[in-house]
Amino acid sequence: MTPDELSQALSAALAAAVADGTLALDADALPASVHVERPKQREHGDWATNVALQLAKKAGTTPRALADDLSARLVAHPGVAAAEVAGPGFLNITLDAGAAGELARTVVVAGDAYGRTDALAGQVHDLEFISANPTGPLHIGHTRWAALGDALVRIMRAAGADVTAEYYINDAGAQMDKFGASIIARAKGEEVPDGGYPGDYVKERAAEVLEQRPDLLDLPEDEAATVAREVGYEAQLAAIRRTLDAFGVHFDVWFSERTLHESGAVAEAVERLREQGHVFDDGGAVWLRTTDFTDDKDRVLIRANGEPTYFAADAAYYLSKKDRGFPGKIYLLGADHHGYINRLKAISAAAGDDPEANIEVLIGQLVNIAGERMGKRRGNALYMDDLIEWLGSDALRYSLARYPADTPLSLSGEEMLKQSNDNPVFYVQYAHSRTCAVDRNAADRAVARTRDDGSDAFDPALLAHETEAALLGRLTEFPRIVTQSAELREPHRIARYLESLAADYHKWYSECRVTPYPDEEVTDTHRTRLWLNDAVRQVLANGLDLLGVSAPERM
RNA sequence: GCGCCUGUAGCUCAGUGGAUAGAGCGUCUGCCUCCGGAGCAGAAGGUCGGGGGUUCGAGUCCCUCCAGGCGCACCA
Structure with a gap:
């Protein structure tokens, strides 16, 4: 007997009590489904329900009296060995061994399918996670989102949802130029310029770029900058894909931010939002009136110099997901981006959607190692590649997936190593x-x-x-x-x-x-x-x- | 200043209103003559950050205070 079947048996018992007048309640006052749970103490039986405690007051009776009545009705049910009233009015239910034991065969026969449900059947979601800039390797923080995001994709699919795993490549903007400049500096054997990327991996990227373009340093400055940026970008993205592959994480869609700009989707998004009546011009810039919704200040879409902001690209990206047929848009973001939630929801509302239904933001707290915050610009980065090599994919994935995303996690390097055994x-x-x-x-x-x-x-x-x-x-x-x-x-x-x-x-x-x-x-x-x-x-x-x-x- | 997250055993953390608040690690005591001891049995260890409130019942919900993390751009 499954808990669902037991719950139905309890519902039937309640309905019968109403029907014969024992329980002075309207049939529609009964709960849609009766909650049954596993008691913490084994001596409290196989299952327990608190339904008598919840209904007694409304029915003008005492919890124990109601539980007594339910008990009598339930023990008549096949598969139920005992139903005892306990404490203030809990009903502790014991199944007979045969009814319980049958499950062993059920599971073996179901095989891989045991555990799959249809709870989320019909739901269509886009789940975006990691989405790191292609200017450096994935680090410990990304590793947590990789473990959680990929597990969530698998779990939601097991529950019947249609889920698309998506990675947004932030390959537009000034940071790409800085990355290219850092590569050129390393190719020359020099230190990276101020604001550049100091990590040692840039030396590897520089070597890869030089291998493909031995003429790099002989090119005119402008051309060299472009080549370093573009070839370096491809090399870094390939490295990220290799890392995720080693971690067993697969994305259905790799979405480039650049394509939004190049295809005109950003300009089009601004116009679409303007048609919705939420765009205005001020000080030479184009703004989205996000304060019409949940934001605390309005946001610039197009700067006074004519350049679109990152926010404009995100609006276009949102509309892309909408146009591609995803009612549900789930974002797994780091805590350092949580200030972004209101803006994201404002985009959704401005586009005529319902943010509560169409947007879901899961905030993942940061991971601390030995009390030091990890950041790839700080030179103390702990990279995902190194973690995988150190602890193995299994231990790493499991230890990151066994904590809720909103728990700030602090692990010391020593403990993580020790955990490789324990x-x-x-x-x-x-x-x-x-x-x-x-x-x-x-x-x-x-x-x-x-x-x-x-x-x-x-x-x-x-x-x-x-x-x-x-x-x-x-x-x-x-x-x-x-x-x-x-x-x-x-x-x-x-x-x-x-x-x-x-x-x-x-x-x-x-x-x-x-x-x-x-x-x-x-x-x-x-x-x-x-x-x-x-x-x-x-x-x-x-x-x-x-x-x-x-x-x-x-x- | 405003917003989000967190505060539970020595440490790292579970616990979507229920009964005696749990697990792992660490500490202590037992169990290899037979399916894998990476295991099992047991012990010790708690004012669930403080204070109010709602409820038959609060670690859980509400208010407030304290502490820590993160964020509040015509950056990305």
């Missing part, structure tokens, strides 16, 4: 590889999911040990964890769930054997436990995949 990712991966080891050992002793004659050996009532009840309950939760994680845009819930599942599995492993002792015969208990073992393996693998982390068969 990180929870290994705990979860170890559980998975252990399920595989159990499979191998079972095969050696000819323990299979069916009997030797091929007949069905699965008997869910044999999964009656307390660690098995806990494990089965945990497996039941997976689909709703996926749904919840997708709806709240919180990948860390998957990681936390996997850690709980791994703990339940390890406990079960230490109590219940799948393979009999050498002097014992193989029974249906062993065979049925193999189903449970394989169900756990499946859910661990499915969950790790949602985080982009591997599920090794051996470690």
Whole structure:
């Protein structure tokens, strides 16, 4: 019995109580769905509901009396072993072992599909993340968005949403010229100019540019600047793609800011917003009256010198996403960009959209290493390439994805290194590889999911040990964890769930054997436990995949 | 000054109004004669930043104060 089925049984019991007059409430005063949850204490049963506490006052009765009535109705339901009233009016429900154990087979049969839901079916989203300037390597901050953003794409898709992962390349503007100038300086063996990019990687880019254009330093100054900028840009973007590839992060769309300017989309966007009546001219500049909406001051679109601002490009970019058919536009931004949210929403509103429905901004707090803020212009940068090489993609992805985005994260370099052995990712991966080891050992002793004659050996009532009840309950939760994680845009819930599942599995492993002792015969208990073992393996693998982390068969 | 985020065990962090606030690391004690000890069992460790309020019930919601991070461009 799944929690959804139990919830429906409770709804039916409430409706019946209303129908026969026991419960003095209108049928439409009942909750749309009855909330059931896993109690923290095992002795409180498999599931608990507080619905009696919520409804008693409205119905003019006491919570315990209402819970008593519900209990009597519920125990008549097949699969429910007990329903006890506890405390102020909680209803603690215990399922019979057979009804609970059936889940092991359900999971194994569903395979990769177990955990997929249709909670977000029909939703179409564009999810933009990282979007770093192509003037340097990705650093620790980008790494966090990469881990979270990619996991979110996977999780939302698992919940049925249509999601496009997009990277916005900020390849327009003055910083590209500064990047080119820095490359030329390094090509000459000189220090970078003031305001340039001091990182050592610029020397690598300079070497790559020189390899392609040995004539770089012989060119006229203007031409050299262009070549350094353009060839350097391509080399840096290629390096970023290599890094993300090594991290297992895939983008569906790489969107160049330049194309917005070159195609006239920026100018067109200004005109479209003008038609909507929110554009005005002042002091020679063209403004968007963002204060009509949620912004605290108006913003310039076209400078007095005729150059469009970055903000104008973002307006054009917003309209591009709208025109490309994305009702939902999700932005994963760093905390240092949170001042941008109101402007973004103003663009949406000015374009005639509903910002609350069409824009969603997820703010990710910064990562601190040993108390030092990371910034690529500060010379103390910790690059994503180095992190991957140091800790491995799995440990890095997992340790960054297991915290909510809005938690400021501070890790010391030493601790991250130490975590390479004690990180929870290994705990979860170890559980998975252990399920595989159990499979191998079972095969050696000819323990299979069916009997030797091929007949069905699965008997869910044999999964009656307390660690098995806990494990089965945990497996039941997976689909709703996926749904919840997708709806709240919180990948860390998957990681936390996997850690709980791994703990339940390890406990079960230490109590219940799948393979009999050498002097014992193989029974249906062993065979049925193999189903449970394989169900756990499946859910661990499915969950790790949602985080982009591997599920090794051996470690 | 204004806005956003955060404040929970020694450390790093979970906990979308419920029962005795949890996990990992660190510290201490047990468990390898049999499916992987990267594991299990147990112990110690808390005024959930302070103070008000809403509620049958608040770490969670509201107000206020304190502390820390980040942001408030005709930069990108």
